[in-house]
Amino acid sequence: MVDRDTLVRILELGRWAPSGDNTQPWRFEIAEDGLIRIHGFDTRDEVVYDFAGHASHIAHGALLETLRIAASAHGCDASWVLRPDGDDRQPVYELHVRRAEGLVVDPLFPFIEQRVVQRRPMRTTPLTAEQRRALAASVGDGYELRLFETFSARAAVARLLWDNALIRLTCPEAFEVHRQVIEWGARFSEDRIPEQAVGVDPLTARLMRWVMKSWARVDFFNKYLMGTVAPRIQLDLLPALGCAAHLCLIARQRPATMVDYVGAGVAMQRLWLTAHAVGLHLQPEMTPVIFNWYASAGHSLSRKAGIDDRVRLLAGRLGSLLGADAAGGLVVMCRVGVSSPPASRSTRKALAGLMLERNGAGRH
Numbered sequence: 001m002v003d004r005d006t007l008v009r010i011l012e013l014g015r016w017a018p019s020g021d022n023t024q025p026w027r028f029e030i031a032e033d034g035l036i037r038i039h040g041f042d043t044r045d046e047v048v049y050d051f052a053g054h055a056s057h058i059a060h061g062a063l064l065e066t067l068r069i070a071a072s073a074h075g076c077d078a079s080w081v082l083r084p085d086g087d088d089r090q091p092v093y094e095l096h097v098r099r100a101e102g103l104v105v106d107p108l109f110p111f112i113e114q115r116v117v118q119r120r121p122m123r124t125t126p127l128t129a130e131q132r133r134a135l136a137a138s139v140g141d142g143y144e145l146r147l148f149e150t151f152s153a154r155a156a157v158a159r160l161l162w163d164n165a166l167i168r169l170t171c172p173e174a175f176e177v178h179r180q181v182i183e184w185g186a187r188f189s190e191d192r193i194p195e196q197a198v199g200v201d202p203l204t205a206r207l208m209r210w211v212m213k214s215w216a217r218v219d220f221f222n223k224y225l226m227g228t229v230a231p232r233i234q235l236d237l238l239p240a241l242g243c244a245a246h247l248c249l250i251a252r253q254r255p256a257t258m259v260d261y262v263g264a265g266v267a268m269q270r271l272w273l274t275a276h277a278v279g280l281h282l283q284p285e286m287t288p289v290i291f292n293w294y295a296s297a298g299h300s301l302s303r304k305a306g307i308d309d310r311v312r313l314l315a316g317r318l319g320s321l322l323g324a325d326a327a328g329g330l331v332v333m334c335r336v337g338v339s340s341p342p343a344s345r346s347t348r349k350a351l352a353g354l355m356l357e358r359n360g361a362g363r364h
């Protein structure tokens with residue numbers, strides 16, 4: 001039997017799994033020796049980017065894979081099943097952790113804590129054949145990894161991201177999210193993104209902080225002072241050109257169920273950890289993927305006139321870039337490149353704050 005102390009150590013590492021805006025949409029319960037219950041949730045009601053909970057489900061997959069890799073370092077096998085009494089909004093995963101004679105430690109284990117998002121421009125040094133091979137192999141047979149490497153291919157993705165960013169920055173629903181997820185003035189943040197990891201220079205950050213006090217200020221800046229230009233150059237254009245490649249993770253079978261998105265999260269986390277293993281940094285670029293989900297489902301992203309038309313237009317452009325079939329299976333977009341580690345990063349809530357209290361409190 002795997003005792004509680006070992007399960008705690010596995011959970012301590014699992015906490016380092018990535019989640020959209022560092023929301024950590026999970027709470028843990030050690031049900032008995034050898035059994036961890038993970039109470040997942042999603043943020044679809046509050047966060048415009050969490051369309052149908054997909055982004056949270058991807059994060060759950062990243063967490064489950066991280067726990068599996070962490071368990072391997074303790075000579076344990078960890079496999080999960082979904083409890084039938086949960087639902088898409090509050091899935092409960094039961095992780096069975098068992099000693100496994102002769103189990104090899106997963107080679108991605110050393111990178112669990114090192115893995116980090118790099119939002120600043122990276123070097124444009126091309127990928128080596130070995131890096132390309134490792135990245136492609138990391139995602140498994142169920143996924144295709146499409147690479148955009150040449151300058152013109154990266155520029156095509158940069159144009160798409162530039163136009164996506166206009167939606168992101170002019171949409172009131174997204175503004176509500178942005179102002180809650182940035183911890184201003186911070187280098188590290190336990191439950192959000194620290195200002196210094198956002199990827200803008202200190203002057204722009206100060207201006208953003210002031211402007212983002214109200215939607216009226218944002219709207220005024222956007223309309224009359226070209227307020228989207230500086231952040232788009234720093235957050236989208238320069239990083240999109242400053243990388244070795246953009247990667248599209250495409251499910252060979254179009255995802256349909258929650259478990260399909262959890263599976264995509266497993267693949268994403270293996271890709272991200274592998275990027276570190278071969279000396280690269282990575283940044284997810286999820287807005288085109290998310291806007292594509294809205295457009296494909298025919299759902300409205302914003303109450304603001306004109307935004308939904310733009311979302312549909314951009315989904316069409318994504319379709320032209322990838323082909324309609326592949327765009328339907330697109331689950332993750334990201335960029336990779338060589339860079340020094342970021343000086344600022346999100347940390348995590350303490351494990352005690354992530355343990356589910358018996359009365360069900362403590363979710364947030």
Ligand SMILES: Cc1cc2nc3c(=O)[nH]c(=O)nc-3n(C[C@H](O)[C@H](O)[C@H](O)COP(=O)(O)O)c2cc1C
Binds near residue numbers: 019117
């Ligand atoms: C499903 C998902 C979507 C994400 N989307 C983005 C994104 O579009 N842009 C970005 O810069 N980071 C994105 N991230 C990265 C998270 O913001 C990051 O993982 C989190 O803040 C924790 O920081 P860390 O990865 O450096 O530990 C995403 C992560 C996940 C799991």
